[in-house]
Amino acid sequence: GQQLNQSPQSMFIQEGEDVSMNCTSSSIFNTWLWYKQDPGEGPVLLIALYKAGELTSNGRLTAQFGITRKDSFLNISASIPSDVGIYFCAGFYSGGSNYKLTFGKGTLLTVNP
Amino acid sequence: NAGVTQTPKFQVLKTGQSMTLQCAQDMNHEYMSWYRQDPGMGLRLIHYSVGAGITDQGEVPNGYNVSRSTTEDFPLRLLSAAPSQTSVYFCASRSGFSYEQYFGPGTRLTVT
Numbered sequence: 533g534q535q536l537n538q539s540p541q542s543m544f545i546q547e548g549e550d551v552s553m554n555c556t557s558s559s560i561f562n563t564w565l566w567y568k569q570d571p572g573e574g575p576v577l578l579i580a581l582y583k584a585g586e587l588t589s590n591g592r593l594t595a596q597f598g599i600t601r602k603d604s605f606l607n608i609s610a611s612i613p614s615d616v617g618i619y620f621c622a623g624f625y626s627g628g629s630n631y632k633l634t635f636g637k638g639t640l641l642t643v644n645p
Numbered sequence: 646n647a648g649v650t651q652t653p654k655f656q657v658l659k660t661g662q663s664m665t666l667q668c669a670q671d672m673n674h675e676y677m678s679w680y681r682q683d684p685g686m687g688l689r690l691i692h693y694s695v696g697a698g699i700t701d702q703g704e705v706p707n708g709y710n711v712s713r714s715t716t717e718d719f720p721l722r723l724l725s726a727a728p729s730q731t732s733v734y735f736c737a738s739r740s741g742f743s744y745e746q747y748f749g750p751g752t753r754l755t756v757t
Contacts, residue, residue: 563744574649574735574748575688582744620688624744632703633678633746637687 538621538636546644551608553639555621564604565633566595567620575620579606611643647671649749651736657755658726666721666752668736675741677719678703679711681732682751688735694719695741726756 538555545551555564563582567575579590581597581604588595592609604621621636652667670677678693680703690703694713708730710722719738723730733753739746 565745567748572751574750577745577747580745622746632690632693633744635688637685 536621536623536634536636538639540639541637542640542642544642544644545611547611547613549611551611551615551641552605553619554603554605555623555636556603557623557625557634558602559625560601561604561623561625561634562601563624564595564597565622566593566604566606567622569618569620569638571617578619608641611641613643613645616641616643649736649738649747651734651749651752653752654750655753657757658723659757660727662726664723664726666723666734666736666754668719668721668749669717670719670736670738670747670749671717672738672740672747673716674738674747675716676746677713677736677738678746679709679719679721680735680737681705681730682735683732691721691734723754726754728756730754731756 536555536557565580566578569575579588579595584601585599586597594607596605618638618640620638622633649670675696679691680688682688689705691709692711694700697713697716700711733751735751736749737746
């Protein structure tokens with residue numbers, strides 16, 4: 533199946549710092565989703581992106597649908613301790629099944645107070 | 646509106662036992678899916694359904710059965726549990742009009 537390469541695998545930052553992570557693929561995606569998973573919980577949808585070049589914000593989170601449609605980026609500004617968790621990108625790729633979401637392996641974010 | 650609910654939260658089974666993981670959603674979503682999450686492997690699709698009476702296999706279907714008799718419920722059956730099925734299982738659903746998929750809180754299964 534299609535692969536989503538998510539980077540970095542982990543990040544350790546100080547409270548107040550900005551964070552950037554990204555997902556790339558060799559295939560074109562027509563939808564990108566970003567999730568956050570807290571320990572012991574299910575993934576929670578943060579942002580959905582539907583158009584190339586789209587930039588969408590949700591509070592301190594901003595995500596972008598790459599122009600090439602092969603990548604997406606998530607930025608977190610002014611991080612706080614509750615931002616700790618695993619962030620996943622996911623998407624439906626053009627030409628693939630309309631039913632199956634492809635996931636990245638996740639970015640583990642640790643915020644030092 | 647409870648969203649996607651899963652029971653039980655935790656389960657321990659002995660090798661060879663069978664059990665059913667329950668999943669329900671109250672959002673009238675057509676699409677429902679089961680994933681397992683293992684360290685270093687990410688989320689892998691087990692089975693999915695595009696509507697009542699319609700199911701299909703995902704990436705890792707062996708050892709699992711599903712059925713979808715109603716829009717709301719999508720149970721996952723382990724026929725004969727094996728230690729390799731120790732994992733965290735997530736159910737998810739979405740509307741046929743949207744790509745936004747919502748997850749349940751998960752079931753942590755240990756097979757000894």
